[in-house]
Amino acid sequence: MPLVNTTEMFKKAYTGGYAIGAFNVNNMEIIQGIVEAAKIEKAPIILQVSAGARKYANPKYLKKLVEAAVEDSGLPIALHLDHGDSFELCKSAIDDGFSSVMIDASHHSFEENIKITSEVVKYAHERGITVEAELGRLAGIEDDVNVSEADAVYTDPGQVEEFVKRTGVDSLAIAIGTSHGAFKFKGEAKLRFDILEDISKRVPNFPIVLHGASSVLPEYVKIIQENGGNMAGAKGIPEDMLRTAAKSAVCKINIDSDLRMAFTAAIRQHFNANPSHFDPRQYLAPARSLITECVRHKLVDVLGCNGKA
Numbered sequence: 001m002p003l004v005n006t007t008e009m010f011k012k013a014y015t016g017g018y019a020i021g022a023f024n025v026n027n028m029e030i031i032q033g034i035v036e037a038a039k040i041e042k043a044p045i046i047l048q049v050s051a052g053a054r055k056y057a058n059p060k061y062l063k064k065l066v067e068a069a070v071e072d073s074g075l076p077i078a079l080h081l082d083h084g085d086s087f088e089l090c091k092s093a094i095d096d097g098f099s100s101v102m103i104d105a106s107h108h109s110f111e112e113n114i115k116i117t118s119e120v121v122k123y124a125h126e127r128g129i130t131v132e133a134e135l136g137r138l139a140g141i142e143d144d145v146n147v148s149e150a151d152a153v154y155t156d157p158g159q160v161e162e163f164v165k166r167t168g169v170d171s172l173a174i175a176i177g178t179s180h181g182a183f184k185f186k187g188e189a190k191l192r193f194d195i196l197e198d199i200s201k202r203v204p205n206f207p208i209v210l211h212g213a214s215s216v217l218p219e220y221v222k223i224i225q226e227n228g229g230n231m232a233g234a235k236g237i238p239e240d241m242l243r244t245a246a247k248s249a250v251c252k253i254n255i256d257s258d259l260r261m262a263f264t265a266a267i268r269q270h271f272n273a274n275p276s277h278f279d280p281r282q283y284l285a286p287a288r289s290l291i292t293e294c295v296r297h298k299l300v301d302v303l304g305c306n307g308k309a
Contacts (some may be wrong), residue, residue, distance in 0.1 A: 003067070003099040004076045005130040010171060010207035018103060019246035019302035022046040022080060022209075023205025024256035024297065026053045028065055029085055029284050030263065034067040035077075040292075041306040043299045046252065048080040051089065059096050075309050080132075082254070083272070090120045094129050098225075102132040102173070117167040125168070131143050132252075135163055138174030157198040164203050171207040171252060174199060178212035178237055189240050200249035207251035214257035215239050215302070217294070217301040220265040227268035231261075239302050246303055253303060258294055266290040 009020050023034045026045050040043045047066050049059060066079045081093035081101040090101045101124060105116040116131045124131045136155030155174040164172060176192040199208065216236030224231050242253060266287040270277065279281060300306045 001070060001074055001076065003070060003079050005099045005128065006078050006080070006132075006171065006207075006228045006252070008154050008268065009076065009238035012308065013251040013305065014205060014207060014254065016272065016308065017247045018308060019250050019253045020044055020046055020300055020305055021252045021295070021303050022048050022082075022252050023184055024048050024050060024053065024254070025062060025066070026057055026083060029288040030259060030291055031062075031065050031069055033288040034259075035073050035297050036288075037292045037299060038075055038077075038145060039073045041111055041299045042075075042297055042309045043303075043305045043307070044076040044309050046224065048076045048078050048082040048102075048254070049093075049098075050256075051073070051084045051085070053082075055287075059098075063097055069114055080130040084120075087116060087119050087123070090131075091123055092116070094124055094127055100130045100131070100132070102134070104134045104173075106134040110163075110302070114163060114166050117163075117222045118167055121170075130170040132171045132173060133163070133167060133169045134173040134175075134211075135159060154192060154195060155199065157202055162214050171209050172203075173209040173211050176210075178210050185255075189235070189238055189241065191237070191245070191283050193244070196245065196248060196250070206249065208249040209254070209297055210242070210250050213228070213242055213253045214255050214259075214261075215242070215245075216261065217258055220258070220261040220294075221264035224261065227265075227272040228263070229268055232294050243304065245289045255295075255298060259291055260293040262290040263287045278309060 013020055025031045049062050069075050076101045081090060081098050082092040083104045084093060084101055085104055090103050100245055103117050103120040107115040121131045121174050137153045153175060154274045176195045214236050216234050221231050221234050246253060267283050270283040270286050
């Protein structure tokens with residue numbers, strides 16, 4: 001089975017009341033850990049590459065690793081560009097063989113966002129590639145994306161229908177209170193489900209995406225803290241809120257920080273228990289295993305896409 005785009009994934013997710021996990025990847029072990037979980041749970045997945053991951057690992061290496069994952073698993077897997085900030089970057093990913101791209105022109109005006117998104121959609125659709133865009137701005141830091149709380153803007157439901165119609169985009173990332181990074185909230189978490197409901201009424205059967213949706217699992221924070229790390233105050237999105245979103249119009253939920261924390265927690269714990277170890281296989285193997293454990297939990301208990309491959 002070759003790489004797939006997200007069209008059929010999202011149709012099935014929308015009608016089935018579940019969401020597809022979009023997991024950020026940076027190296028072989030993270031890809032292997034995610035895909036092993038998907039194999040066990042028989043789940044479709046999206047493996048996504050940020051601009052930072054492209055710089056770190058080289059998109060050609062990442063693409064070959066993802067192709068190997070497809071061959072090994074036989075699962076429906078989409079390779080997605082996360083937060084492409086220009087037509088040129090999206091074009092490069094499409095030309096490199098990605099099956100889906102995100103154009104994030106949300107930092108521009110509404111009209112400029114439409115213009116840039118439309119250009120990407122035209123180029124992508126001519127090649128059978130799906131496109132995600134963003135309307136509204138999420139707070140937080142993730143790789144090259146850095147938006148202060150003062151600059152964060154909820155998605156305006158009144159703009160969504162016009163944006164979707166004029167751009168022809170395939171899915172839309174919205175801002176309803178999620179946030180990038182591991183330090184998402186100082187107080188209680190709150191998602192604007194009223195905005196999500198309004199949007200879903202205005203564009204029925206249209207796939208909605210949530211970015212910044214890691215839960216910052218307390219058990220990983222605890223392991224990191226107990227083994228020399230400092231993540232005091234880290235807080236994510238409660239998983240019951242994400243499950244509620246997955247049962248609605250939300251067809252794609254992005255997960256990055258939870259993977260980073262699982263990977264780091266396992267490595268810190270291993271080094272603390274085994275100070276003489278220096279073979280990367282010794283500490284990367286448990287890190288990969290904890291990624292698998294984390295993703296299995298997300299697929300079953302948060303996304304509800306287990307058994308949907």
